[in-house]
Structure formats: C-alpha cells, structure tokens
Amino acid sequence: MATQTWAEPYKIKMVELIKMTSREDRLKAIGEAGFNTFLLRSEDVYIDLLTDSGVGAMSDRQWAGIMMGDEAYAGSRNFYHLRDTVEEYYSYQYTVPCHQGRGAENILSQIMISDGDYVPGNMYFTTTRLHQELAGATFVDVIIDEAHDAESEHPFKGNFDFEKLDALVNEVGADHIPYVCMATCVNMAGGQPISLDNLKQLRAWCDKHDIMLVHDMTRVAENAHFIQRREDGYKDKTIREIVYEICSLTDAATMSSKKDAMVNIGGFLAMNDARFYEKACALVVVYEGLHTYGGMAGRDMEALAIGITESVQDDHIHARVGQVQYLGRKLRDAGIPIVNPIGGHAVFLNASKMLPHIPQEHFPAQALSAALYVQSGVRSMERGIVSAGRDKATGENHKPKLELVRLTIPRRVYTQAHMDVTAAAVQDVMEHRDEIKGLQFTYEPEVLRFFQARFEQVAS
C-alpha cells in the first residue's frame, strides 16, 4: 500500500495508565514546582513531553533481553554483545559502557581537554558544554547562522560553518583544539540534521589540521532519516547504511542510548584509537564501573544492544519522525509559530513570537511551558535563556536567539490521539496567551540552572 501515513510498525503489548487532573490540581502543582516543569511529580502529568530521554517504550525483544542479563561483575556476556553490536552498526572498534551519556562526556572531557583549550561544535548542549568548561575548555559555536533563525527553511541547519572554524584555528591554533564536537540532529537548534556532504568536508578539515572528530551520536538514526529524505544520492540507501557511513567519518563518539536506542538507562564512549581506549578504561572504573559494565546492569547492556538494531530500521525511524512531523504540521497549520523545518525528536514552539509581550529577561519560554501544563497537563521543557545559563567569565546571561519550548516526543509511547490532544492544548494556550505573565527567579542554581530553578510570576 503506497501511502503518506506513518502507521506504527508495532502494536501495543503493555500499557501504563495515565490520569487526567483538574485545572485546580494543576495550578497547585505548578505553584509547588516553582513554575518549573522539571519539579513536577510525574503522577501529576497527563502527557509527558518533557524529554525523549530514557522514556521510550522498549520492545518485547528488549524486555526479553532484560531477562537475559548476565550480572557478573566482570566479563558479562552482555558487554561483548553490546561491543560487537556497536562495531557492526556504528563502526567503532572499542566501546566503554557508561551509566548514561553524561558519564561518557565526563570521561571524554577529562581525557582530551587541557586548561585553555577550545572545543568547537555545532551548537552547545547543556551538559556537554559544562563538562568541557569544567575540564578547562571554552566552547565555540561554529554552526551555520541559519541554525539560529527559527524561520529559516534550510534543510540541514545542523551544518558546520567552515569560515567560523577557520577563524578559530587562526586565532587559537590547532594545538589548542583537542577535538571538534559534531552532534547529529542538533538538539538545541530544534533537532536539526547535519548533511553528509557537510560532514565529509568537516572530516577533511579535521584531517588537514590534525584534529580529532568526536560524534555526539544520541540521535544519529533520526539524522540519517533526514539525509535519506533530503540529500542527493541517499534516497536508495538504508538508514542502517547511512548511520554507518556517518559514524565511519568520525574518530570517536559519546552516546546517550536513552534516545535513539530506546532504553531507559545507559550510554557509552566509543572510539577507534587503542590508546584512547586504554585511558578511558582507567578512568571509567573511577567514575562509572569496571570497563565491562561501566555502571550499567548486564540486562541494560543487552536491551541496548537489541535497541541499536531496532533503531536503524527504516520502518521504525519513518514512523518515529512521521509522528513528530504530524504534530508539527498540525500546529503550523493552526498558525502556531514553531521552528522550521520540523525536527526529528521534538516540535519546538517559538515562545518569543507566541508571547511578544514578555521580554526575554522574564523568561517567555519558561512561562509558556508552565502555562501549557496548567492548561492541559502536558509537560514540556524550556529551551531558551534559562537553559542557556550564564557566561562563565562575565556572569551575564547568555541570550540565545532562540527562545523555545520543546515538545519532545518519547519513542513508541504516545498515539496519534495523544498528539491531537497536545495540539489542541497548544492552541488553547495560544488563544489565551495575553493572560500569561512573565517569571522571575526565586532560586537560581549556579550550574545547569534550568533543572532545579524556581520562579514566581512578575506582577503585571
């Protein structure tokens, strides 16, 4: 059947009940949570679009893998299965499991970065940048300008700008650039892909300057989908082939497997260099666990190995991205300002356009996220000035051009009806947007403030 619809290539085998709350309940809950959706109890949430991380539904095969866990402290067979799967699907020869992605980032940063280094990347990510900074480096954004323009229809807003890279290397010298951090499907830009053409140029640039290329690969399969759909020469390639090609162009990778690979916990650091692997083994045992489990239960390594094979199936990824596109189009057709093109894992509401009456210093995206929860019980996440934090040197707020609310779609969890409810909820908020008030901090943590910050409404 030739069709444009994206029917799920699976049926439901286990369900988890959700409960609808009253508006009064939600007003009370968001007040107790200091207008921060991170501080809500999950039982007070109706549709949870806070994140796509660790919240996917595992398949029956993955659950079977959970039962096949070999929990031996050293040399678990699940580790070897995982290692072999990473090499087969992602090309990297060495795998160091970590309890989640940030564990891998911690180890990478500590091994590679020296004080005073610079790490260029295609836009920052919150935890990634902080690990780089704590290790003594300065993050430098070298993504193309279009990535910062929510309206631009550029098909590969995750691409690198080589003028910016050249300028950096001229200024600081290649010796002070330990690696380039390349994210597939750039989260903070709205889940936007990088093209293989751009990546090949990046590979050549790194070779020319003898700089290592590290892949933040948490959403590589979704990136592959966009390459297959948008880039010349790839429409007949499978997702699996494209994923492998992307990985082959890089030297090492950090992976939060809680996204693409559809597990609830886990990640890894992978590489081709034996000496790098040796250093990582020595460090992983301090922070994470012995190098054959890295802080993961055996069962979770097994579920991850199986999840990797499922994540690169064309049917799966088309349904996955199809669902995100469905929600995005529905909102766009209703006149809601969103980031274009619609990304792979989330729809990003353009809060500065939706709430023009709230200045950026009163956190329009944070206010929108809280208002959406009160309206409907839908939980979303701020991705704007609160997430961007403060400059480590000046203490001033970073002022990102994008002031967004992320509606993140967990993999294989929600149905089309849930998406319809979500779209209706956003429209309701849009209609009553004049009533939404800005926010100010009552508590601001020093690092990664968006997680635990508390707010109150500013008097209008």
Added chain:
Amino acid sequence: MKTMIEPFKIKMVEPIKLTTREQREQLIEAANYNPFLLRAEDVIIDLLTDSGTSAMSSEAWAAMMRGDESYAGARSWYRFRDAVQGIFGFEQVIPTHQGRAAEHILFGVMVQPGSIVPNNTHFDTTRANVEFNGGEALDLPCAEADDLDSDFPFKGNMDTAALEALVAEKGPEQIPLIMVTVTNNSGGGQPVSMANIREISRISREAGIPLYIDACRFAENAHFIKRREPGYENTATIDIAREIFSYADGCTMSAKKDAFANIGGFLCTNDAELAHRERNILILTEGFPTYGGLAGRDLDAIAVGLCEVLDEHYLDYRLGSTHYVVKHLLDAGIPVVAPAGGHAVYLDARRFLPHIEALQYPGQSLAVELFIEAGIRSAEIGSVMFGLDPHTGDEHPARLELLRLAIPRRVYTQSHMDYVLEAISLVWERRSEIRGMRIARAPKFLRHFTAEFERA
C-alpha cells in the same frame, strides 16, 4: 529442627557452562592471570564479588515492571526515597548509579588536598575516591583485626583511641569527615559493634566532625550485633539498623550489596546545604536528582530489596551459610579469617602460600589456582589491591594478604559451596608447587581491576 533451609525457593535459573581444566588453563592465561579479565561465561562458580550479582525476588522483579521512567518526579523516586528514609532516617536522599558515584560526590565536596579521612578500613573504590581528590585515606582498624585467629566478635571495629588521638592532633580543619565501613570488607567482612559506633560518634560530635557510614552491608552488620552484642538479643534487626544510623550524619550506600539490586546506590545526609552542593555535582555526572542515573525500575527494585534484606530469617540463613563454609575450612586446617564474616570467606594467602613473598602476590596466585582447579572466580584483597601508593608510585606489602570468596546473595546452594570446599582442599594439597606472580602492566588507580600478570 536444627537444619537451616533457605527462606525462599528458586523461581528462575541461569544455566552454568562447565569447562575442563585444560580449557581453564588457557582461559586464565588469555586473561593475563587476572580473574577480573575473564569472561563471565567461562566461570563455573563466580565468587568475584557479592556486588550486583545477587538474585532479586519475584517481588522485586514485579516492582521492576512498575518502574516509572519519567525523567523528573517519577513515582519510582518517591517510593525509593520513602524506603530509604524509613530505614536510614536521613533527611536528604540522593540516588546515584552505584556506590562509587556516591563516594565520588561526597569526597568531591568534602575532601581537599591535605585532608585526612579516617576509616576502620577503606574499601578499594573508597580509598581511590579519597586519593583522587588529593586526600589521605587512613585506616584505623582495631588491634584484633590483624589477628586472623582471634575469635573477637567485632574485628571490624575502629581503634577509637587512635581516632581520638588523630582528632586531637589534626582537628576538624584537616579531618573533613570520619567514616565507618559496616561490615568491614577489606578486614574480612567483620562487623562493627554498636558500642564502637557509639564511641566513634561521641568523638566525632565532640570534635564537630561529621560521621558517615559506608553502609553497603548494613543489614549483615546489624544482624551480627543482634547475635553477638549483649543487650541486643531481643531487639529487631531493623531497629538495630536504625540505631546505627542515628549516630551518623550521613551515609553512602551501594545498593548492589544489601539491597539485592543489580545496579544502584545512594548518598544521604542531614545537612541541607551540603546536599544542595552534592546535587549540583550529581546533575553533572549522574543525572537529575529524582533519578540520579538509575532507571525508574531500579529505584523500585532497591525500595523492595531494602525491606527484604532486614528479614531476620533471611539474615540467619545468610550469616549461617557463610559460617558453614568457614567452619569446614577450619576443620580441614586451611588458613581462613575467623570468625566468619557476613558476605565472604577470606582465605589467608600469606599462610596458605608462605613460600611466596608479599610482592609476588600470594593472593593473586591462589586466585589463579582456584580458577584452574575448579573454575571458581575470586578476588585478591592484598598487595595488588592496596600495595601501590598512586601519588609516590611506591609499592609496599599490604597489611593482609587475603583471597576473598564473596558469596552472592540467594544465588548458590549448599551443593555449590561443597564443590568450592573440595576445590580449596585440592589446591591446599598441592600448595607447595604454586608459584608467585609479577605485574606486567597496570594503571595507577584501582590497578587490580585491569592489571596484567605473569608467572614469576
């Protein structure tokens, strides 16, 4: 009835692959004579550790299926927090992906270069985390701890006179915290008495130094107090556990031991300001404060395990089954740490192989032979684990040369233990032929995990 049975029956099994002696000789050589580098599927009886290797109950598996994997504020988190507070009693609970992460965070906020952390005996990752932050990990075991034959009932105790002297000399400026490990793993899994904990608490409170408990095997320690310490015969083990923690200001816990979990741990404190700083590190290296790097299902499994581990029939069985192995070894004249500890049997490698000097690692040799003999995997706790000073690079013999046979909880039967006993006695008979080892390659920190050996 005198016969003790397991207070459970088996609901799920995992097949064991048997190997020949010839295969095992090749396997251990390929693993560079380090049992940590063996593949688990090549091991017949795996006594490498009791950490994360236990059998969960059907209740815990059921709880796993209820896991709420929401990123923030999951139901699983609240069930976990309530279970921890119900036993440990601390106000602040911080989940971590395992025990060493709790230690890493605790020492990261409290230890500075020049700090001294006294402990009855630090365990390997604890020592490494103190040293990694530039501090000195100082062991203050009681005098009886080194006498492997003494039947002193609380050989895990700390030398409180030495502690008091240290505190008087260095003060809270140099001693950021005092730790007590229950039971004392490196010292033979020996318990600490309530009287000793009370005395340590007095010293710490008078000096204004916080007391932390490394709580990995708190239930086993509490049950030893019930069985051995006058005045506690009729107290419920859970109340003994609560009393232990009432003397402390916080604790670190690896839930992979006395919570039967395959993964997980936590950090507790009563100091809200400290907890705030700890959560800032937690978010960076572990995860958001309501999951700390654990799946929701694992938080739920720990909550169930913490309640099950305090069942006194279980603890009678647990301590009884360790005692069973030690008693048979003593009867056969094989040198072993006595009285029996809670979670493991410790062979005294120094006396087992008196012809091998400390820096040729008799414990490592014995581990290798036990694997070749019967496919049993065990862990050296001696000069490989503790002999190297990572800051100076100097190597010194450790206080004890032990081989630990750690018994996973609820996994092996008495038949498995009889097989282990036979294997040890066969190695004992041919002990004079056994040679020492030398290290071919090793990293600086925690070298025992990945070091490569050769026969000397």
